[in-house]
Amino acid sequence: MTGAKWVDEVYKGVLRTGFRVRRRLFRGRSPFQKVEVVETAGHGRLLLIDGMTMVSDRDEFIYHETIAHVPLCVHPRPRRVLVIGGGDGGSVREVLKHRSVESCALVEIDGMVVRASRRFLPGTGRALSDNRCRVLIEDGVRFVRETSERFDVVIVDSTEPFGPAAALFGPSFYKDVRKVLTPDGIVVSQAGSPFYEINTIRNLMAILRPIFKVARPCLFTNMTYPGGLWAFTFASKGLHPVRDLKPVRAKGLKGLRWYSSDMHAAAFAVPPFLERAIGPSLKGRESR
């Protein structure tokens, strides 16, 4: 394949993942980060931020179905949802599949990500124009600190814990998230790779546990992230991610390609190496 063009994600200086590029669709530098969209030969369109893969047409459904339907199929009646980050629109698209959802606020710090996604990633970006979606270009940390609004579900669909996203992995942010959640509130957050970033997951769990009654990691796999296996965290004021799952809710969702009640339950099976790293879930408190 001489002369073929590639875009490489170099991850933590130890892993390089290359995607063969058909054409470059967008490249820009915002006050926060470098934003690119490329058409690849094998993964559809790919959004990169600071050279890191964010969203690919080929596998984004796994991430976005999991991050949205896990909390929305546990909450008894989710009506108001807040997505922090998620400027590509994929999480919003899945949230809006729930008929009970009356409004979804997207708080994305970088308007360039929203503009590039709307124009070059229609598969996810189109959802941002839904009349139930309100797009706010601002810092999610400040939004939860200052808003008087209340939400049934908060989804933190952020980049890795550095730059503008660093504070989204801190205790004061999650104390504010708890404040904006309703009594049955649930927050699900992007937490990184159990293989390469186990400290991030451990630290996030150590922050969540004193603030929320229930806190558990939630695992899924996808093609374009380093190492394949990836983690979210689930935290709530009392609802349990598996015992309070409403399987009938999933049945009402059309066009799912990854999420099901079985996949939901499986996502909360934590391998021993991760359980040891984060410490056993506090059975007494979480088992209610």
Ligand code: SAM
């Ligand atoms: N699925 C991707 C992942 O797992 O890394 C995340 C996709 S989404 C594009 C991540 C978004 O978080 C970026 O657009 C970034 O601008 C946004 N973000 C980072 N820090 C933020 C903050 N403090 N407030 C709001 N949005 C933020």
